[in-house]
Amino acid sequence: MARKRRIGIMGGTFDPIHYGHLVTAERARGDYELDQVLFLPSGTPPHKPLDQVTDVKHRYMMTVLATLTNPYFEVSRVDIDREGKSYTIDTLRILKSIYPESELFFITGADAILEIMSWKNPERLLELSEFIAATRPGFCLENSSQQVVEWFKRNNKRLHLLQVPAMAISSTDIRSRVAQGQSIRYLVPEVVEHYIKKNRLYHSQHPDREGCDE
Ligand code: ATP
Numbered sequence: 069m070a071r072k073r074r075i076g077i078m079g080g081t082f083d084p085i086h087y088g089h090l091v092t093a094e095r096a097r098g099d100y101e102l103d104q105v106l107f108l109p110s111g112t113p114p115h116k117p118l119d120q121v122t123d124v125k126h127r128y129m130m131t132v133l134a135t136l137t138n139p140y141f142e143v144s145r146v147d148i149d150r151e152g153k154s155y156t157i158d159t160l161r162i163l164k165s166i167y168p169e170s171e172l173f174f175i176t177g178a179d180a181i182l183e184i185m186s187w188k189n190p191e192r193l194l195e196l197s198e199f200i201a202a203t204r205p206g207f208c209l210e211n212s213s214q215q216v217v218e219w220f221k222r223n224n225k226r227l228h229l230l231q232v233p234a235m236a237i238s239s240t241d242i243r244s245r246v247a248q249g250q251s252i253r254y255l256v257p258e259v260v261e262h263y264i265k266k267n268r269l270y271h272s273q274h275p276d277r278e279g280c281d282e
């Protein structure tokens with residue numbers, strides 16, 4: 069039987085896309101022999117107030133520009149063109165209907181994946197897709213709660229950990245650096261840096277918006 073096509077899915081706000089996202093996607097592609105990685109900028113992010121997210125036309129453009137030179141990377145509008153909020157379960161169902169013969173690999177930060185524990189039906193998610201959770205180097209699952217450790221072990225065929233050195237980069241920090249006039253060189257692709265400058269994105273950030281990633 070022919071090998072099934074393996075598609076990585078990297079969902080995000082991408083406000084802006086940065087090297088953490090790109091390195092993770094490329095590493096996942098290599099380690100899990102993915103044929104393609106789809107970047108899915110979110111339309112209306114479920115967890116972020118509307119007035120705090122940059123217009124999707126800019127986030128989409130930066131994602132296209134950042135992924136342009138990698139032949140395995142593509143940008144999908146699935147989450148943008150959809151009405152309402154983008155929940156992972158809906159995204160996976162839609163992708164499964166578009167690519168019924170493919171195996172899906174949802175790539176996400178490990179902290180985000182731990183939220184799966186609170187989702188209604190994690191088993192259903194794991195049926196639709198395998199999950200690759202990016203962690204900081206040295207991350208030790210054993211330090212998580214007993215419940216989380218057991219959940220990972222129970223699902224270890226569909227749920228994978230991937231250590232990524234660039235994990236410390238965040239869009240929050242990049243927005244804050246731009247607002248303070250600091251350099252973001254080597255945190256985002258040069259073309260994204262130019263795009264941010266040209267469109268004066270993140271310059272007028274209110275100090276309240278700075279701070280930790282949620
Ligand atoms: P923000 O600081 O605004 O939350 P972010 O840097 O976390 O932005 P998102 O667009 O929210 O970026 O993240 C998209 C996906 O990429 C999520 O699954 C998130 O866990 C993951 N991610 C975020 N930063 C990194 C990174 N440095 N390395 C690998 N994955 C990351």
Ligand code: MG
Binds near residue numbers: 281282
């Ligand atoms: Mg985030």
